[in-house]
Amino acid sequence: MTRSDHPDPALVRGWCPGARRPMESGDGFLVRLRLSGGVMSATLAGDVADLARRLGSGLIDLTQRANLQIRGVAAGDVDELIGELDALGVIDPDAASEAVRNIVASPLAGLDASAPIDGRALTHALEAALVADPALHALPPKFGFVVDDGGRCGLGDVAADVRLTGLATPEGPRVLISIADRPGHARPIAVVAVGEAAPSAVALARAVVRLRADLAETPRRMPELIARVGLDALLAAAGFGAAMAEVATLPRPGGANAVLGDHTAGPVGFLGLGAPYGRLTADRLALIGDLAGERGSGELRLTPWRAVLIPGIAPEKMGRIRPWLTAAQFITSADDPRLAVVTCAGSSGCRNGGRDTRADAERLAGLARRLAPGGTTLHLSGCEKGCARPGPTPITLTARGDRYDLIRDGRAWDAPWLAGLTLDEAASALADLAPF
Template sequence: MSAPQVKGWCPGAFRPMMSGDGLVVRVRPPLGAISAAQATGLADLAERHGSGVVETTARANLQLRGVSEVAYPALMQDLRALGLLGDADSEARRNLVLDPFRAPGTEEIARGLLEGLSRSEFSGLPGKFGFVIDPGTPRRLAGISGDIRIEGAAGGMILRADGSATGRRLRDSEEAVTQALDLARWFLNSGGVGADGRGRMARHLMGGRGLLPSGLCGDVAPAEPVPAPAPGPRDGGLCAAAAFGQFSAAALRTLAEAGGPIRVTPYRMLYLPDVMIQPDHPDLILDPQDPLRRVQACTGAPGCPQASVTTRDLARRLARRIPDGQIWHISGCAKGCAFPRNADLTLVGRDGAFDLVKQGTPWDDPIRRGLSPLEIDKQIRP
């Protein structure tokens, strides 16, 4: 089996990615939120043009799968009618992850960045280059990938380049926007983007390939992080999850009927800031102790052409034996798209079987190779 192909870019609405079950069309909601009407509309589009589910991603986006090339033009028209499409250029640069619980300054900073990033000088930023807006204390997005980070710290906010342990103190939201754009400009001008169009901040800084100018670095440590939130009531609203981050059209309509805006989180959950009641739908996970919260699994075969194994059926079978507090990861290949970080136990698809990694990532060396699903069911225990 050949090595998994790293695309170097993420699917978008204007640049969908072909997968084993059709096109993957990703929607980047402005300011990371959709209205109840837009949620209902997306549910309708998922059934009309796709596989019937709306997926949440680790970049706080939404995506539809299983879209045929024939249906794609009509889907784009319908997304535009819902107010979820800008132009292709601005959509590609809308790579912001916002604190879903909206610490003060979050949306103000996001609006400023979106306006600044629309300038042509930033058109060369790589497709995966992103900004994390996490200005509160404690930090809620510490585990979320991002190249330029605006984070809470003792006494205020800091700007921190990913790969640096500390950052530069910021006076206010306006300076946060200005300095973040200056850091993006420096990244472009200092050779952060390779000939292939790829580039990430941490890699650029590693080994001294890029040396941050004094005005863009500092010695202020970010605030302590907090664990990712669980489903259920939170901050006056409600966090709703679904198995593997896939919300059925019916479940999404149920959330829309609960009222108010819906914020897309990077935890593969949706947050309803104005809802305290618990919507009733069997596909929704509202219990923080639900066993499916302990397992991560990608699409797997046949939906993903890079996977040689099915993943989610196995994940469902294993979920109830996962100890409290542990995370297990079932990955169709070594890319680890669903959970690109350490898990207590990881099963990685290779040539139709699974390799077993403990306390590691899908690309780490396994302790066992070539396990069949039957062997896993019989032998894998906490």
């Protein structure tokens, strides 16, 4: 395989790599695994770790869509890696089927007795329907779905064009269907029986494909489409009636804060481990795979918060496990300053990166946490694409060459508040902006 086999993703927003559609980056080819529901067996974790060592650089990304990316694959090794993954049964038969399965599911689906619906069953039904209809393979690359089982791990902070959320009602379990009518907002449109949820989501997806085909400049995401054609036109094309009124639902904890650390004594016993800046190594993946196989239930659950859950670990086993996790530098506490920073691969892994953003993140994490006591406060972007975080952040540092532009409450490509900062100057600016 040569570089000419694939479009150049440099500075192309919307490119989505996969296992069947690898992407060349600054450290070789990147091969993404889109695991169904984010569920990974302990055995598969060991197999993927071995492949990452043997055919890649040994570095593995955990993405914000709960996917894994094997990094640093040489051009001459790409076909062998794809063949090995195919033999493991973890990749789709073609790139189109792989791309359309852009679904984030509740990490504890099938394990959480508080969830009103079986999120795994709904995820599998939606995946099968999306793959089976060739017309849906024309959906934009980043068009995505969320299947939220309504249990203890809320997915309200995860971006989605179409959102399916389990509800407990007096009539029994139901699914709330919502769509993104504007960035960061989910507009409820219907409540349906569980068995109707996947067909309803597919009807919306088909409507998106048809409406996009009639537009000269095709929108990539649901909010853009609604802005062009209107909500009523979309609902009519999908066979829905008028959109329902807003639905009052109780807020549920979500995000890294809700899953990190020792939850082994809870109603759904699990251990939550954060991957620093979304990066695992083959050794780290092998370690947690071994823990899952020897001390847990035999599987890992990947989350969209760049954390991995190990279900089934007994509380009394944690004493022996903690030293291993500390040595491997996993994030095990919600107050870890590294959680304040989101960053891309930077110059060490991307041809467009002006600086080694991951190394800079280590320098700036403590200052970033001082900007606010929780949440992401700093986005380090190696270039103006802003791949790691397309939305606004309190502070964004965008590398331009070897220096940073500082943007306040904006995105990587927005106008800077300060420009041309060295790393030391950027650190000083963060210190000056910190309220405590």
